[in-house]
Structures are given as C-alpha cells and as structure tokens.
Amino acid sequence: MAPIKECSTIAEKSHGETDDVTTSGIGYSNLTLQPEDSIFRLFGEFMADSSPDAINLSIGAYRGNDGKPWVLPVVKKAKEILLRDPQANHEYLPLEGLTSFNEAAAKLILGENSPAILEKRYAAVQTVSGTGANRIAAEFFAKFRPSATVYITNPTWGNHKKIFMAAGLPIIEYEYWNPKTRSINHAQVLATLKTALPGSIFLLHACAHNPTGLDPTHRQWQEIADIMESRNLNPFFDCAYQGFASGDLDTDAWAVRYFVVRGFNVICAQSFSKNFGLYAERTGCLVGIFGDEEVARMAKSQFAYLLRCSISHAPGFGANIVDIVFKNEALVREWKENLKEMSTRISQMREKVVQLLVELKTPGDWSHITSQIGMFSYTGLTMPQVAAIKMKFHVYMTDEGRASMAGLNEKNVENFAKAVDWVVRNA
C-alpha cells in the first residue's frame, strides 16, 4: 500500500552550508545556514521517497492501522459542539489561558484527591504544548535557581537540551540506556543522583520515556525518590503520554503522583499532542506544586509573566476541545476508549514484531521491544544498520535506532521485521 503523504507538513530541505555574503545591512553577513532539525529533515526525506513500500518510523505521531493520521472520534464530536455553541468566540483568554482547562489538566495528572489539589498549593497555566511548558519551566528555573544544574537522561527527547540551553541553564547528561542489556542503567541513575549537588534539577519522564520506551519500575522510582529527598534534588517531570502509554490514565500518572505524595515540589509539563491527537493545536499545561497556597499563587504570577513576554497567552482552540471533553462524562468515557484503541494497537505491533523476529531467528534478544512502552522503541540498531535499513528497505528511523511503533501496521510489519533481520545479519 502506498504511504499517505501529507504535503502541508514538510519542512523545506536544507540548501546546505553557504559562503557568507557581505551586506551593509543588519549584519546578516556572518549569518550561516542553520542545519535543519534532524527529525524534520528525516521526515522530509521520507516524503521525497517514491517507493510504495517506504515505512515512516521517524516522527512521533500516531497512525491508525491504515497508516493514516487519526483524528480521535471524541475530538470530532468536541469540535462540532464548539462550533455549534452560539456563545463561543475568539476573545483573548487571561494570561494563564483557559482556566477550566488548567484545573482539569492539573487534576488529570495529579489525581483529583491529590494533597496538592485539596490544599490548593498548585499553579497551573496553559502553554504551547509540551515544548512551551518545558520552556516556561526552564525560564522559571533560570530566574529562581540560576545556578542549578539540570540533569537530563542520555538519551532523551532531542529538544530537551535545546530548550534548557536556550534558557541558559547548565546541563549534565547521564547514562540511562544500557546498550548491552537494552534496559535502563539503573545503577548509573542512582550513582548520578548521589553525586548531584543539592538543589539540582532532574528532568524525569513521567511515563513512556522518549526515546527508549523504558520506564523505571515502582520500586526503582522509590529508590530515586529516596535519594532525591535526602539530597534535596528537584524533580521536573515531562509528561507527554498520559493515557497513551499504557491505555490507563492513572497507571501512567503513578510516578508524578508518588513524588507529590512524598512531599516533593514537583513541576510537571503536560502535552495533549498525543493523548488527544491535537499535535498541531499546541495544547499543553505547566503544573507546579508548592509548599502552600500563597507560594503557589506567587509562582503562578511568575509563570504568567513569562507567558506574557513570550506569547501573551496560549492558543484557545485545542484547549477548548480538551475542556469540552473534560466537562462531559460521556465524552471522557469515549476519550478513554480512544486512548485504549491507540495504546492497544501499538502494543499489538510490538508483540507482532517480536513474534516475527523470533520466527526469523533474527540474532539477538528482541524482548526489549515488548517491555518498552509508548510511542517509541529503542531498537538497538546501530547507525550503519539504520542507514542500511533506509537505503535498502526505505525504512525511516532516527540515527540512534529509535522507531515510532505507531508507524507500523498489519500491512508493513512483516516487511519491517524482514528488514531488521537483514540489517542485523549484514550491516
């Protein structure tokens, strides 16, 4: 089946590095061409690939079994409700964004009976999806903890480093992925925690770690929390997959909630890109937990200031959609079904891949593909293998071997497994 190609979302191909051109104007003469963001470049390559068997496993966006983007049925319903509403308009929101959305988003991640909610010691503001939430948090840290180091896993989402560097924060990367065992290097995680200076900030993935798909067990989270508590380390959670990872909202929120109950002043960035399929509408929330209601209020005013001088306020449409769903029990139930459909399809693809690789007797242990969770699998393929699988089999994944499982479906999973088998043996 020919892959569906959406032309409206391609970033232009880079024209390559260029010589400086002198000008008497603003000073563009020293300006060089910024290389294109690698994910978007890879996507561009896929779009340019004319092979009918091309498989796109690069961008982290959900695809149905037909290989097409999937607008959630509950989102379609919410859009109709929104458009039919005679009171609806496009008036400015407050700086914090849509208030009812923020409250619902906070309850979603924290649980409505969270001590932070009951004691009103949280601040929630609407952001430009997860990226925007990360950036506002980074700017907030830069302002109030200017000498704190931010610890990020190696590997992590490609944009984390860029965001925190843009805010001017020092970064230390620590090993998270053990390539030999294809599992979390938990000993290294704990060792890093033990050497971090008090006051350091640890960027943690709430669930479905991007790109490895490997999450700590509850027990491992406890060990992490123990050290963080004794050494005064601060947790910053990035939560892009609540509900999308396991299919269950509470399961995916366990780590964040645990840290809150343990008494940490958690800061959490939430994205609704994947779990609502609202990618382009940039729907997100930044939730901060503080010692008391008063500090939370002050922190919120600081968040609002950072929003004011960057975006004024976040876009209304996506937040309105989510808000409509959250206000309606039947729609919430439908949303949960849509979530289960997405996460189940992905788990089935994981199982199928492993089953096929076992049948092919592909060298190596592939069980990590089923023990990993969420959108991505860190396949363990090497860079040469990734290059070969692209050249020979038109399978697109990032250089580090990260494959978006959502790109697999019943029609292409066999070809994928055969391609993996070939490159493992030959490249």
Added chain:
Amino acid sequence: MSTSATNRTLAISQHLSGNATAVSVFEAVENLPLDPIFALSAAYVADADSNKINLGIGAYRDNDGKPWVLPVVRQVEQSLLNDKSLNHEYLAIDGLRTFTDASAKMILGSESIAVKEKRFLGVQQISGTGAVRLGSDFLFKINKNATVYISDPTWGNHLQIFGDSGFTVKTYKYWNAATRGLAFDEFLESLKNAPLGSIFVLHACAHNPTGVDPTHEQWKQIAAVIKERKHFPFFDCAYQGFASGSLAQDAWAVRYFVESGFEIFVAQSYSKNFGLYSERCGCLTVVTSTEQQAINVRSQLCRLNRSSISNPPAYGARIVNAVLNDPTLFTEWEENLRTMAHRIIKMRSECVRHLTDLKTPGSWDHITSQIGMFSYTGLTKAQVKVIKEKFHVYMTDNGRISMAGLNEGNVKRFAEAVDYVVRNA
C-alpha cells in the same frame, strides 16, 4: 542589595549547599502584580453597575457591545470542520507555508521588489507577541549590544519582550501632550542621537496607544535619518486593514521602507483584523538584501522556534490561510474589515460631535485625527480615576481608550462623563 533580597539569596544558597533547614527555594519568588490591562478588565467585570463602559482591552466590539466573530471567519470555520481531508498533524517549524507566504505578501504587496527578488520570508508565530519575541531573540543573537528604542508611549508589552530577550531598552519621544499629536521633531532627534545601528520599533499603522501615525512626509524624513544612522527598522503591525479599512493604505509605511531599500522585520498579528485574538495567529515577516540571506535567516528563526514552541498552532493560521488565498473569501474579508474600521471611525466622530455640543473645554479634534483601535484622550490620571469611580467608565491610567468599546448606546454618556471630569477633576 536590600536586606530582604540579601536574605533571599542567602536562603537560596543555603538550600543549594545542602544546609537545608527546609528553607524554600521559592523564598525569592515575589508576587508579580497582575498585568494592568488584565487587572482593569477584572475590575470591569466585577463592577455591578448597569451603565458601565469598558474602554480597556483592545478587542473589537459591535454596536451592541458584543464580541464579533467575523462572518467570513464563521464561514471558514464551518468549512474546515467539514473538510474530511484535514487533521491535526504537526505543522512545519516555521508554520503553514501558504499562510506565511500570503501573509508576507499582504504587508509587502505582491508587487514588492523584495517579493520579486525573493528576498523575503515569513515565519509563523504566536500572534504579534510571539512574532515580536522571535524577532527580538534573533536580533539579540546577532547583536546583543544594540540598543532597542521603543516609542514613548508604546504597547505595554514591548518593554517586557525586548527586555526579557536581554536587550537594553530605551525610548524615543513620540507623543506630544500639548498638541495631542506626534512629537515629530523630538522623534527625529532621538533617531539622530541614538547610537549607530540601533533597533527602532516602529508601529506600522494605528499607533498603540496614541492612535497618532506619522504622515507620509514624516515617514520619509524618519526613513532618511534611519538610513543615515544605519538603524534597523522593526515594524509592529497589529492593525493592517483594521485601521483605515484599506490594507494597502495601512501598509504604506512598511512598503515605503522596503522600496527604499531597507532590510526590515514586520511582526504581523491577525488578532484584530481577523478577530482571532485567542487563536494566536501571527507571522514574523523579514526582508533581507539577498535571496540566500532569506534562506539563512529562515533557518535561524526555525532554530529559535524549535526551542520555544516547536511549531506554531494550526487552527487560526488555517482560517487566515483560506481567506488570503481565495479571492471570494478575501473580498468578503475586506468588507468585514471595513465594517469594523468604519464603525470605529464613526464613533470617533460621534464622540467629538457630542463634546463639541457640550462645549467641553479643550480641543478634541485629536480624537478624529487619530486612527485605529485606540485614542489617547489626554485625560489625566486623576480624571481617569474619577471617570471610573463616578461614571463606571474603564480606561487605562494613561487616558487611553479603546474606541471599539463605544457604541450608539453609550457614546453620548461617555462624552458627558468626559465633560464632567475635564471640568471637575
């Protein structure tokens, strides 16, 4: 450093060094006062008086005092909903290309030399705020020692945006309180005295908050000094079409600069002219000297976008995109624009008519010579306070009113309130 600031810093360092007696790192977090515009709005909402008039926020209102979703916008929203081929997949980092191309051409003119020579680009951002911020961050990267000059007065957020990027921000004289017009000579003086290569933030049309725009002749003189002093013109364009009702007329200054050979930035907002305030639709349009520079600049702006928003929101951009690229919808939009612009112009003349009838002391012609959403009435802070407390008329402390808040039902009452405070407060 003050004692309290010293204490806070000590608290933070104690915390960071592990001498944690549970001193909160947020000890240093001060409560920021509510943004004044939003605070004014909150006060208005809380006011129970049935005759209250909101002249605070700069959002268009119809003659019933209600928000107005443009008919062309409603129509397009319905089409988008019905379009089965659409989804919510990520846009490119620089946004929807057909939108940004059309947006850039709308301000520059499709016959612009910059367009013909392909030395322009548009990058989608979070409305005007985001476009200004993106431009500011970029300029800071390539020239952090430049001084940014913003008009005195200007939109309240300019100082915050450029300041937060890291720039030293100064002002250039703009408003002449005595004439209630442009302080033109002082404006030119500021241009001449600013260090070579400064960044000047110019309002493309409908200056916010004064409503006073330079004449064409004045713009020519301004441009001449900018050229001489090698300053960089950064236009903020939030009202194209909304100001006069004519897209071309409102773009005159920007186009003049481009035809004169300048490299410029224009931060474009679709909040007012499309009534899409909350959908945050904007574009940073750039004119460079060469085609390659445009390519280079685009790539650098993409890098900045990636670490702030990743990619911009689709909904508002799709609406504007549909209209700008369809002749029938475009014509309908121009009618909607004229509806808004003309209603405001009418309110200006009604206001002056009533003040004249009342023989209110002072000259009030500035209200009709000013253009766009706002008028700098010239009311003093004391008068603003009384007009709020006695007449429940809400405007910002600087005497700025949003003309869109006036309508046939309240304009006479407004004039009477002004008359009272001018005579008594």
